[in-house]
Every structure is written in structure tokens, then in C-alpha cells.
Amino acid sequence: xxxxxxxxxxxxxxxxxxxxxxxxxxxxxxxxxxxxxxxxxxxxxxxxxxxxxxxxxxxxxxxxxxxxxxxxxxxxxxxxxxxxxxxxxxxxxxxxxxxxxxxxxxxxxxxxxxxxxxxxxxxxxxxxxxxxxxxxxxxxxxxxxxxxxxxxxxxxxxxxxxxxxxxxxxxxxxxxxxxxxxxxxxxxxxxxxxxxxxxxxxxxxxxxxxxxxxxxxxxxxxxxxxxxxxxxxxxxxxxxxxxxxxxxxxxxxxxxxxxxxxxxxxxxxxxxxxxxxxxxxxxxxxxxxxxxxxxxxxxxxxxxxxxxxxxxxxxxxxxxxxxxxxxxxxxxxxxxxxxxxxxxxxxxxxxxxxxxxxxxxxxxxxxxxxxxxxxxxxxxxxxxxxxxxxxxxxxxxxxxxxxxxxxxxxxxxxxxxxxxxxxxxxxxxxxxxxxxxxxxxxxxxxxxxxxxxxxxxxxxxxxxxxxxxxxxxxxxxxxxxxxxxxxxxxxxxxxxxxxxxxxxxxxxxxxxxxxxxxxxxxxxxxxxxxxxxxxxxxxxxxxxxxxxxxxxxxxxxxxxxxxxxxxxxxxxxxxxxxxxxxxxxxxxxx
Amino acid sequence: xxxxxxxxxxxxxxxxxxxxxxxxxxxxxxxxxxxxxxxxxxxxxxxxxxxxxxxxxxxxxxxxxxxxxxxxxxxxxxxxxxxxxxxxxxxxxxxxxxxxxxxxxxxxxxxxxxxxxxxxxxxxxxxxxxxxxxxxxxxxxxxxxxxxxxxxxxxxxxxxxxxxxxxxxxxxxx
Numbered sequence: 001x002x003x004x005x006x007x008x009x010x011x012x013x014x015x016x017x018x019x020x021x022x023x024x025x026x027x028x029x030x031x032x033x034x035x036x037x038x039x040x041x042x043x044x045x046x047x048x049x050x051x052x053x054x055x056x057x058x059x060x061x062x063x064x065x066x067x068x069x070x071x072x073x074x075x076x077x078x079x080x081x082x083x084x085x086x087x088x089x090x091x092x093x094x095x096x097x098x099x100x101x102x103x104x105x106x107x108x109x110x111x112x113x114x115x116x117x118x119x120x121x122x123x124x125x126x127x128x129x130x131x132x133x134x135x136x137x138x139x140x141x142x143x144x145x146x147x148x149x150x151x152x153x154x155x156x157x158x159x160x161x162x163x164x165x166x167x168x169x170x171x172x173x174x175x176x177x178x179x180x181x182x183x184x185x186x187x188x189x190x191x192x193x194x195x196x197x198x199x200x201x202x203x204x205x206x207x208x209x210x211x212x213x214x215x216x217x218x219x220x221x222x223x224x225x226x227x228x229x230x231x232x233x234x235x236x237x238x239x240x241x242x243x244x245x246x247x248x249x250x251x252x253x254x255x256x257x258x259x260x261x262x263x264x265x266x267x268x269x270x271x272x273x274x275x276x277x278x279x280x281x282x283x284x285x286x287x288x289x290x291x292x293x294x295x296x297x298x299x300x301x302x303x304x305x306x307x308x309x310x311x312x313x314x315x316x317x318x319x320x321x322x323x324x325x326x327x328x329x330x331x332x333x334x335x336x337x338x339x340x341x342x343x344x345x346x347x348x349x350x351x352x353x354x355x356x357x358x359x360x361x362x363x364x365x366x367x368x369x370x371x372x373x374x375x376x377x378x379x380x381x382x383x384x385x386x387x388x389x390x391x392x393x394x395x396x397x398x399x400x401x402x403x404x405x406x407x408x409x410x411x412x413x414x415x416x417x418x419x420x421x422x423x424x425x426x427x428x429x430x431x432x433x434x435x436x437x438x439x440x441x442x443x444x445x446x447x448x449x450x451x452x453x454x455x456x457x458x459x460x461x462x463x464x465x466x467x468x469x470x471x472x473x474x475x476x477x478x479x480x481x482x483x484x485x486x487x488x489x490x491x492x493x494x495x496x497x498x499x500x501x502x503x504x505x506x507x508x509x510x511x512x513x514x515x516x517x518x519x520x521x522x523x524x525x526x527x528x529x530x531x532x533x534x535x536x537x538x539x540x541x542x543x544x545x546x547x548x549x550x551x552x553x554x555x556x557x558x559x560x561x562x563x564x565x566x567x568x569x570x571x572x573x574x575x576x577x578x579x580x581x582x583x584x585x586x587x588x589x590x
Numbered sequence: 591x592x593x594x595x596x597x598x599x600x601x602x603x604x605x606x607x608x609x610x611x612x613x614x615x616x617x618x619x620x621x622x623x624x625x626x627x628x629x630x631x632x633x634x635x636x637x638x639x640x641x642x643x644x645x646x647x648x649x650x651x652x653x654x655x656x657x658x659x660x661x662x663x664x665x666x667x668x669x670x671x672x673x674x675x676x677x678x679x680x681x682x683x684x685x686x687x688x689x690x691x692x693x694x695x696x697x698x699x700x701x702x703x704x705x706x707x708x709x710x711x712x713x714x715x716x717x718x719x720x721x722x723x724x725x726x727x728x729x730x731x732x733x734x735x736x737x738x739x740x741x742x743x744x745x746x747x748x749x750x751x752x753x754x755x756x757x758x759x760x761x762x763x764x
């Protein structure tokens with residue numbers, strides 16, 4: 001047996017093990033620090049610096065100090081800086097290659113802090129030429145317009161009628177021209193028809209035949225022959241008269257229809273005026289949803305930004321790697337070869353979980369403290385949703401803030417999120433609401449409270465905002481002479497000291513509707529309503545005058561053409577009278 | 591490297607127990623085929639150091655089998671995948687999956703499981719085969735080799751000097 005055992009080898013193994021542990025203890029912190037920096041830098045695309053890392057085994061935990069993540073778009077700035085981060089790891093699960101953090105404390109969390117040196121990593125930096133081409137504000141506005149439509153202020157000045165009429169083809173003029181052409185065509189047709197019908201010459205020939213018959217006398221046989229001719233003549237005359245009467249009836253019907261159409265021409269401008277008034281004139285109706293126009297673009301932009309963020313994050317938190325139970329499932333390994341096969345666990349546990357997180361963040365507005373539970377990308381394995389609550393007090397532009405919510409991805413196919421944001425004493429300053437040159441509007445200052453309730457179920461979103469603002473000061477300063485209505489709106493809104501704002505967002509994340517209401521509408525409508533009506537009446541009168549003037553010529557031509565048809569009517573009547581007289585004179589000579 | 595080869599040759603040509611060399615080669619097969627940082631290789635290392643096996647044979651074998659493992663990885667993956675996903679073993683693997691040692695050793699990985707099973711399966715046959723080959727070598731080939739002109743020429747080389755000068759691991763498997 002001794003021949004097969006080498007006791008010195010045991011000592012060598014123990015020595016190697018001790019040496020490994022000592023080396024590990026000496027270098028592990030540096031290795032952890034460098035690993036976090038390297039992996040973080042690759043992931044972010046800019047330098048991630050860590051001042052210190054301390055990994056301990058008993059108790060298992062990791063402490064990070066001075067973590068700075070460079071903003072890849074602005075290398076002289078840190079997107080996030082964490083002063084101190086401490087996490088207690090569950091050693092049992094660590095051996096099972098799962099990172100389960102029982103408690104995690106993040107202190108001195110700050111955003112957008114300056115860096116002493118650039119954090120750019122040239123080989124990882126995004127292509128600058130592409131970045132420079134993108135104007136974030138313009139993209140955001142374009143996307144908001146795509147979803148919510150364009151928020152265009154109604155025209156606040158009387159539009160240039162000549163310019164409008166130069167661009168807008170008048171349908172009434174076209175109508176008159178068409179009618180004139182049709183009447184002319186009708187006249188030509190009837191003139192041809194008159195040639196086909198019995199005319200004065202034909203009737204005179206009938207008269208000659210009558211006279212000839214009257215001179216017939218003599219034998220009984222001659223008298224009988226004349227009677228036969230009289231009957232034939234009567235039938236011929238009657239036939240032509242019938243054709244003339246039929247033509248007259250048809251013509252009279254057509255003429256009446258044309259006369260009616262010519263009369264209708266006078267009404268055409270009214271419809272034209274109504275159409276152009278709707279399109280170009282500011283009406284009191286247009287003022288009814290002015291708050292939608294004032295606040296809509298801003299709110300839609302915010303909703304869209306939130307929606308974009310959510311959609312960027314959602315694929316990760318909603319992913320379903322499986323493994324909660326049932327059949328074994330293949331997983332791509334993080335590195336190396338082969339595949340990791342995942343089996344059901346008892347109890348099921350995600351690969352990464354922060355059971356309790358406490359955060360102390362210094363945001364631009366002040367200090368924000370918060371806590372969150374069950375942070376994991378595999379809620380369907382854990383079986384519990386993530387909950388969070390943040391609280392901020394005595395912040396710079398906010399008296400207090402509370403955000404409470406739940407992100408429920410326990411059923412990945414049916415994710416549910418809800419959040420309630422309550423802000424008190426929010427101070428808004430220099431918030432540009434309308435950027436139209438004709439009516440730039442800025443909320444110079446306002447203090448208010450707002451409550452935002454948000455709920456998403458799958459892709460559907462339902463959000464409601466209720467806000468009340470006081471100590472309000474609006475500034476509507478175009479810097480150039482304004483129209484009376486713009487001045488009136490500016491004056492009315494400048495006098496507003498408080499207002500309420502309600503917004504509802506309903507739909508899906510891709511297509512939602514934003515409905516904004518505010519008591520500002522009432523104020524604006526009552527203050528500028530009469531002025532708007534008067535301006536609209538002036539615009540209408542001027543429009544009517546111009547359209548009537550432009551329509552005069554075509555209508556006169558149409559009426560002239562209609563007069564031409566009257567000659568045809570006279571001719572038909574004349575021929576009928578001659579025919580009737582002739583028919584009366586055709587009698588038997590005995 | 592030359593020294594290690596010389597040591598192995600010396601062991602082969604000496605009176606070292608063939609089992610000590612073949613066991614070293616079989617243990618190196620496990621260490622070489624499976625990923626080097628797998629925790630079970632600590633056990634292999636312990637066995638190599640505690641059991642009186644030929645260390646040179648283990649070192650050379652480890653290098654050889656590690657190189658061979660790159661070629662055999664697709665085979666290991668297929669074996670591991672077949673075993674780990676076989677419905678008949680699901681209950682067994684599920685039970686193991688919930689144990690610390692199974693997860694620590696990453697035995698749910700197809701390559702780790704495949705290579706370990708492959709090397710364990712070949713362990714005993716390999717031991718017998720290597721033993722047989724060493725004995726045959728000593729009985730038939732060694733005497734013949736020593737008589738060849740090539741060997742005589744080889745004895746005049748520097749390599750042979752090294753071979754002769756190797757003195758450590760007396761008996762080939764200290």
C-alpha cells in the first residue's frame with residue numbers, strides 16, 4: 001500500500017491550496033475591480049471606473065466605492081456616479097452560480113457629474129458623424145407629431161383673401177363654366193333638331209295642298225278622291241304637329257332644369273364661403289380645445305419619451321428564459337463551449353435577484369431616497385412582482401415627491417405595471433409651451449401639485465394626470481406686432497393666475513390618444529370669443545365680396561347662353577301655331 | 591518539455607510499475623478532456639499528488655489530451671446533450687441540479703458532462719490498455735530499439751544526455 005501512497009504529495013497539495021487562497025485573497029479585489037471596469041466599459045461603450053472593490057467571503061459580500069460610468073455621448077461627464085455600494089450575497093446560491101443579493105445599499109448616487117478626464121474609448125465610441133446628424137429635440141418632436149398629430153395653433157390674423165383665392169380653385173366658377181358649355185351644346189343640339197322638324201316651308205307646302213283641294217269640284221268620283229286626299233293631308237299635318245309638340249315638351253323640361261341650375265349658381269358662393277371659413281378662419285369652436293394645443297405637444301413628447309424608454313427596457317424585463325419547471329431547457333452559455341441545460345429548481349430562484357434595495361440618490365432636484373424589492377429579470381421564476389417606492393423631500397423645485405409602483409412580469413405574456421406619482425409644490429419656470437412664431441407662449445412660472453396614475457396591461461396604456469397650478473405667470477411675447485386676436489389671447493392668458501390641467505392617455509404604446517382639458521379654455525373662450533366672432537364676420541364679408549366679384553363674369557355668360565335657348569322655344573311655338581291654324585283650315589269641300 | 595519527455599522515456603524504460611504510468615495517463619485524460627478550471631480537476635490533482643503515479647506521464651498526458659479535447663468538443667457536446675436531455679434521466683438530473691456540487695462543477699453544461707462521462711468511460715479500458723502497451727513495449731520493443739542503428743545514433747545526441755542526466759523521481763514515480 002505504501003508503494004502507492006505519496007504522503008508528501010498531500011503536503012504539496014495542501015501547500016498549493018493555501019498558496020492559492022493567499023494569492024486569491026491578495027489579488028481578488030483587484031481582479032474584481034478590473035473585471036467590473038472591463039465588462040462595464042464594453043457594455044457602456046465608454047470608460048467605467050471603480051476606485052475600490054472589496055470582496056469578502058465571511059460574510060459573503062461585495063463593497064464598491066467610487067463607481068463612475070461615463071456618458072458615451074458626453075465623455076467629459078459621468079452618466080451615473082455611485083459613491084458607495086454595498087451588497088450582501090447569499091453564499092449558498094453563489095456556489096450554485098446565482099447572484100442573490102439579500103440586501104443592497106446604494107448611497108451617494110448622482111447623475112450627470114463632471115469628469116476630470118475624458119471617458120471616451122475610441123474603439124468603442126459610437127460613430128460621431130451619425131450622432132451629430134441626429135437632433136434629439138427634432139426627433140422627439142417628429143415622433144410626437146407622428147403619434148399625437150401636429151399641434152398647430154389656429155391662425156390668429158385675418159388671412160390674405162387674394163392669396164387664399166389664388167391657391168383655392170373656386171368650385172362655383174367651374175360650375176358656371178361647365179353649365180355654360182352644356183347650355184351651348186344643348187342649343188346646338190336643338191338647332192339641329194329644328195331642321196329635322198316641320199318648318200315654315202313645310203307648313204306652307206301643306207297650305208298649298210289645302211288650297212288645291214279647295215278648288216276641286218265636279219263629278220262624284222272627283223269629290224270622293226278629294227275626300228281621301230284631305231284625310232291623308234290631315235294625317236300628315238297631325239304627324240308633324242305631334243313631333244313639334246313632343247319636342248316642345250322635352251325642350252320645356254330641359255329649359256326649366258337649366259333655368260334652375262342657373263338660379264342655383266347664385267347659391268354656390270355660400271357653400272364656397274362656408275368651406276373656406278372652416279379652413280382659414282379662427283372660430284370660437286377652434287378656441288374650445290386651445291389647451292390641447294398649448295400643452296399637447298409637451299405632454300405628448302413626455303409620454304412618447306417614457307414610452308420609448310419602456311419599450312427599450314421591456315424586452316429585457318419581459319424575457320422568458322424558462323426553467324421555472326417542467327422539461328429541461330437549453331440555454332446558451334455565457335462563454336466557452338457547449339450549452340447549459342436548465343432543470344426545475346426547488347425552490348425556483350432566478351440567476352440574479354436583489355431582494356431588498358435601498359437607494360440614496362442625489363438628483364438635480366435634491367435628495368431622493370427609495371427602496372425596491374424583488375429586482376430580477378426572471379419574475380416568472382421568482383413568482384413575485386417588483387415593487388418600488390421613492391420619496392423626495394425639500395427638493396429644489398419640489399416640496400415633496402412620492403413614487404410608488406409595481407412592475408409585474410410574473411406572467412411574461414401578460415405584464416402589468418402601475419405607478420402613482422404624487423408631486424407637491426412643483427415649481428415650473430421658463431417652460432416653453434408653444435414655439436409658433438405668431439404666438440410663442442412660455443410658462444414663466446407656476447407652482448402646483450400633480451398626481452399621475454399610470455397603468456399598463458400588456459401593450460395597453462391608461463394614464464391620467466391631474467394638476468393644479470397657482471402663482472401662474474404666462475408670457476406670450478412674439479417680439480413683433482401681433483394681430484388683435486393674438487393680443488387678446490396673450491392678454492387673457494397673461495392674466496391667468498391659476499389653472500387646472502387634466503390629461504388622459506389611452507390606447508396602446510404604439511398608438512395612443514392624448515386628451516387634454518383645462519379651465520384655461522373657458523377663460524380664453526370668454527375673453528376673445530366676441531373678438532373672434534367679429535373677425536370671422538369681417539373675413540366672411542370680404543370673402544363673399546371677392547367670390548361674388550370673381551363669379552360675375554362666368555354667371556353672366558351662362559345667363560346669356562340660357563337666353564339663346566329662348567329663341568328655340570319661340571321658334572317651336574311659332575311652328576305649332578302655324579300648324580294648328582293650318583289644321584283648322586283643312587276641311588272637306590262639301 | 592524535452593526534460594518531461596526524457597522523464598517519461600526513462601520511466602517507460604525503467605522498472606517503474608506500469609500501473610503508475612497508465613494511471614497517470616488516465617487521470618490526465620480526465621484533466622485534459624474536461625475544462626481545466628472545473629472543480630473536479632482539484633480532486634484529480636489531489637489523486638495525482640497523493641497516489642504514487644508518474645508525474646511526467648501526467649504532465650505530458652494532460653497536454654496531449656487537452657489538445658485532443660479541442661477536436662473532440664463537438665463530440666463531447668453531443669454526448670452531454672443526449673445524456674442531459676434524455677427523458678429517462680430528467681428526474682435524476684433534476685435532483686442533481688438542485689445540489690451544490692453539481693452546479694459548482696457545471697455538470698449541467700453539455701461539454702463538461704460529455705467530456706467527463708467520456709473520460710470516465712474510457713478510464714478503466716484506458717488503464718488496462720496502457721498497462722498492456724507498456725508491458726509489450728518493455729518486453730518486445732525496448733530490446734529491439736536498443737539494438738537499432740537509429741538508437742545508437744540517438745545515444746550520441748544531446749537529448750540522450752539529458753535523458754541520462756535526469757535523476758529526479760527516482761524509480762520514475764516517487
